[in-house]
Amino acid sequence: MTDVKMTVNGQPVLGQVEGRTLLVDFLRTDLKLTGTHVGCDTSQCGACLVHVNGAAVKACTMFAFEADGAEVTTIEGMAEPDGSLSRIQQAFQDHHGLQCGFCTPGMVMSAAALLKETPKPTEAEVRAYLEGNICRCTGYHNIIKAIMAASGQDVSAAVA
Missing domain, CATH: 3.10.20.30 (Beta-grasp domain)
Structure with a gap:
């Protein structure tokens, strides 16, 4: 030991x-x-x-x-000190970036690392960064939308 x-x-x-x-x-x-x-x-x-x-x-x-x-x-x-969701977690909830939720913790942690390195990533940068994370439910569209929203970008025109 x-x-x-x-x-x-x-x-x-x-x-x-x-x-x-x-x-x-x-x-x-x-x-x-x-x-x-x-x-x-x-x-x-x-x-x-x-x-x-x-x-x-x-x-x-x-x-x-x-x-x-x-x-x-x-x-x-990842939660805020008062226990509320972080901006990334809230964006996943707001933009339906989860379904069964199994991959969500890893996706949120990946998103946090990406946004630390690249505060305003492009869609292509988000897709490339998530290559090591597998989701079998969502098709990734809403996950990408959530990450871009968490970066402060307007995703109102994005197709889910």
């Missing part, structure tokens, strides 16, 4: 993990942060996307001990 210490959603966390424990499993099982989903276990779907030291990371590709000393943000850490 290895001791791990990290900051998760602004809170210090201390735990013990086996060397093979994935970050996604530590978050879900040990910390009970179940918003980070396990969709494929092969780094294909993006449902487990979190931010580690500000970078978007698929939590199924990282061992928990590799996050020792890191700052980790999960979907649970």
